[in-house]
Amino acid sequence: MSKKQSIHTIAKEVGLSATTVSLIINGVGKENRISDAAIKRVEDYLEKIDYSPNVLAKALRTGKTNVIGMLVEDISDPFFSSIARGVEVGLEEAGYRIFFMSTKNKLENAKFCLDVLKGYNVDGYIIAPTPGLEKEIKKLTKAGKPVVLYDRYSPELQTCNIVVDNRRGAMTGAMELMNAGYKNIGLVTLVSKQVQMEDRKLGYIDALGTIHSEKRVLEVPYNQTTEQNTLAIREFLLKNTTLDGMLFGTNYLAIAGLQAFKDLKLTVGKDIGVVGFDDNTNFALFTPSITAIAQPVEHIARCIVKEMVTALAKDPNWLPTTTILNTTLVKRESSTKV
Amino acid sequence: MSKKQSIHTIAKEVGLSATTVSLIINGVGKENRISDAAIKRVEDYLEKIDYSPNVLAKALRTGKTNVIGMLVEDISDPFFSSIARGVEVGLEEAGYRIFFMSTKNKLENAKFCLDVLKGYNVDGYIIAPTPGLEKEIKKLTKAGKPVVLYDRYSPELQTCNIVVDNRRGAMTGAMELMNAGYKNIGLVTLVSKQVQMEDRKLGYIDALGTIHSEKRVLEVPYNQTTEQNTLAIREFLLKNTTLDGMLFGTNYLAIAGLQAFKDLKLTVGKDIGVVGFDDNTNFALFTPSITAIAQPVEHIARCIVKEMVTALAKDPNWLPTTTILNTTLVKRESSTKV
DNA sequence: TTGAAAGCGCTAACAG
DNA sequence: CTGTTAGCGCTTTCAA
Numbered sequence: 001m002s003k004k005q006s007i008h009t010i011a012k013e014v015g016l017s018a019t020t021v022s023l024i025i026n027g028v029g030k031e032n033r034i035s036d037a038a039i040k041r042v043e044d045y046l047e048k049i050d051y052s053p054n055v056l057a058k059a060l061r062t063g064k065t066n067v068i069g070m071l072v073e074d075i076s077d078p079f080f081s082s083i084a085r086g087v088e089v090g091l092e093e094a095g096y097r098i099f100f101m102s103t104k105n106k107l108e109n110a111k112f113c114l115d116v117l118k119g120y121n122v123d124g125y126i127i128a129p130t131p132g133l134e135k136e137i138k139k140l141t142k143a144g145k146p147v148v149l150y151d152r153y154s155p156e157l158q159t160c161n162i163v164v165d166n167r168r169g170a171m172t173g174a175m176e177l178m179n180a181g182y183k184n185i186g187l188v189t190l191v192s193k194q195v196q197m198e199d200r201k202l203g204y205i206d207a208l209g210t211i212h213s214e215k216r217v218l219e220v221p222y223n224q225t226t227e228q229n230t231l232a233i234r235e236f237l238l239k240n241t242t243l244d245g246m247l248f249g250t251n252y253l254a255i256a257g258l259q260a261f262k263d264l265k266l267t268v269g270k271d272i273g274v275v276g277f278d279d280n281t282n283f284a285l286f287t288p289s290i291t292a293i294a295q296p297v298e299h300i301a302r303c304i305v306k307e308m309v310t311a312l313a314k315d316p317n318w319l320p321t322t323t324i325l326n327t328t329l330v331k332r333e334s335s336t337k338v
Numbered sequence: 339m340s341k342k343q344s345i346h347t348i349a350k351e352v353g354l355s356a357t358t359v360s361l362i363i364n365g366v367g368k369e370n371r372i373s374d375a376a377i378k379r380v381e382d383y384l385e386k387i388d389y390s391p392n393v394l395a396k397a398l399r400t401g402k403t404n405v406i407g408m409l410v411e412d413i414s415d416p417f418f419s420s421i422a423r424g425v426e427v428g429l430e431e432a433g434y435r436i437f438f439m440s441t442k443n444k445l446e447n448a449k450f451c452l453d454v455l456k457g458y459n460v461d462g463y464i465i466a467p468t469p470g471l472e473k474e475i476k477k478l479t480k481a482g483k484p485v486v487l488y489d490r491y492s493p494e495l496q497t498c499n500i501v502v503d504n505r506r507g508a509m510t511g512a513m514e515l516m517n518a519g520y521k522n523i524g525l526v527t528l529v530s531k532q533v534q535m536e537d538r539k540l541g542y543i544d545a546l547g548t549i550h551s552e553k554r555v556l557e558v559p560y561n562q563t564t565e566q567n568t569l570a571i572r573e574f575l576l577k578n579t580t581l582d583g584m585l586f587g588t589n590y591l592a593i594a595g596l597q598a599f600k601d602l603k604l605t606v607g608k609d610i611g612v613v614g615f616d617d618n619t620n621f622a623l624f625t626p627s628i629t630a631i632a633q634p635v636e637h638i639a640r641c642i643v644k645e646m647v648t649a650l651a652k653d654p655n656w657l658p659t660t661t662i663l664n665t666t667l668v669k670r671e672s673s674t675k676v
Numbered sequence: 677t678t679g680a681a682a683g684c685g686c687t688a689a690c691a692g
Numbered sequence: 693c694t695g696t697t698a699g700c701g702c703t704t705t706c707a708a
Contacts, residue, residue: 006685017695022687033693050477055457056403057685060394060700075413075438076423085414088440097454100413100438102426116435119393226619258623280620281564285596287625344701355679360703371677395701398684 086301170203182245189249288333424639484649508541520583527587626671
């Protein structure tokens with residue numbers, strides 16, 4: 001068991017001071033006019049003992065951790081884990097590490113996560129805010145910490161926001177079904193006052209408004225199991241037998257819906273047209289394949305990274321802005337009337 | 339912007355010493371015979387200023403970070419993100435935080451990740467080892483750090499390992515196809531010398547050996563895109579036109595395979611029987627639904643947590659053990675001959 | 677019942 | 693070209 005190596009033990013070993021060693025380790029030996037001989041001596045020794053500096057001590061001293069905290073709704077949800085992965089890669093390049101935490105979209109969890117991250121002194125926060133988190137977020141911005149919100153945001157907050165045009169996306173999805181000839185289109189979404197879900201509902205209403213069709217909306221609670229969602233959708237279908245088209249507000253609701261259709265022996269594309277919000281790698285493989293309103297996840301991740309990096313650089317030109325990205329309609333078979 | 343609060347500023351504010359404040363913060367005021375008055379005074383003040391202790395300083399001082407590092411192959415892969423989520427929840431309860439890092443199963447990435455984690459002084463390591471990582475892992479165990487490997491392991495290492503019975507699982511999958519009446523069964527897997535993939539191949543060979551059938555194996559490289567995998571599988575099918583059954587070594591290979599079948603207009607269940615290794619929430623919804631050898635992800639996560647927690651507790655009875663969990667055959671339509 | 681002092685490993689002035 | 697010193701925020705003897 002190799003004993004702990006510190007800058008001091010190294011200094012002693014090579015016969016120099018800790019300062020000198022520190023400078024060399026940080027690659028600023030040359031510009032601080034440390035002799036080449038000393039540099040070489042230290043570097044060789046470092047190599048030999050396989051030294052890795054104590055990031056904690058460094059962070060404590062400098063007040064900079066090179067860690068970014070990221071709140072996701074659920075790290076096992078494909079939408080969030082794809083963004084997480086993109087952000088991980090992007091910030092990696094900028095020399096930052098990420099601390100992911102799942103909130104399940106619950107305020108108490110989110111508060112706890114932020115407390116933890118604050119304790120770890122993270123340099124910045126990337127947050128998919130839960131309802132009611134505004135106060136906590138305000139605290140962070142007041143403390144001068146870079147904050148980037150994604151997927152949703154509160155207009156009242158002075159934060160950087162990366163979202164998609166949910167309203168237009170949902171409208172496009174509903175229109176797609178109507179244009180294909182489906183007449184009675186329902187929406188299955190979450191019980192939520194959050195802007196991203198509200199917008200999706202509005203988009204649906206916009207689309208139906210154009211033909212003054214009756215709106216039929218099922219709102220299921222957050223954090224239900226797929227089985228619970230499937231059950232709710234089944235009941236919704238049984239109560240609204242004239243429905244012949246369905247827009248789903250999230251990826252997993254679409255999955256639950258497909259299960260419900262299967263249970264009720266409804267044939268997608270024939271008995272019922274389907275469009276889902278959020279694409280899924282598997283949608284192309286379903287029979288029939290499922291049309292989706294795709295969020296540009298890589299693009300979202302890139303934007304998050306870009307904003308965070310400029311904010312971290314304390315770029316004086318940096319201002320909190322809201323970036324709205326477009327969704328894409330990925331047309332497949334489930335929205336084609338057969 | 340509320341200024342930084344330290345134990346000292348608090349001490350000054352309430353007219354006590356830093357030591358006293360520290361004891362109270364850590365809830366050991368009573369047993370150190372701090373007066374109730376002092377305790378109350380400090381606690382009230384803490385409440386008021388919304389204080390959260392600097393974890394870095396604490397960690398630097400105590401040598402304990404309460405952070406566990408976890409290497410996954412890819413945080414956006416459903417298998418890994420499910421396990422990650424389970425471990426996150428489990429260790430959370432034990433008061434630990436997790437630092438996830440993706441290796442893409444590349445040695446250099448894994449080495450880098452471990453360097454980072456070492457720098458952050460994490461208390462323990464949960465690793466899905468990449469090929470060639472044995473030396474680095476040995477260093478960790480030598481340094482007395484708890485290490486739990488999962489998904490695969492090296493028998494030569496003195497680590498705790500949590501894996502599934504890949505050989506038996508794969509065998510069961512191949513047998514399932516044969517029992518359904520498929521005659522010429524191929525295997526699509528990864529080019530890999532890692533034990534979990536080798537075992538799956540062996541399981542396939544075991545099964546076919548029983549009927550002395552010809553083995554046909556396609557091994558694709560790691561980290562290919564779905565399109566590349568689909569292409570490879572298509573070519574494999576075109577070269578082996580007698581194949582009427584296919585076992586897939588991983589989740590995403592099965593997905594690529596289904597795409598290939600679709601491209602070639604092969605009907606699953608009729609032209610070709612299919613079994614995938616690793617279940618997928620969507621497999622039930624495919625038409626026909628896809629039979630899978632399911633890994634018990636929640637169970638794996640629980641085992642990882644349990645081993646890590648006992649190792650962290652320095653339980654003297656703790657010994658490096660290898661836990662082998664069983665897979666389950668989830669029988670669906672794709673392995674039923676029509 | 678409380679406090680002073682040392683030190684975890686590192687960096688940043690400043691002084692030679 | 694290199695070293696001394698102080699201190700980041702916390703815990704931990706030890707002493708009072």
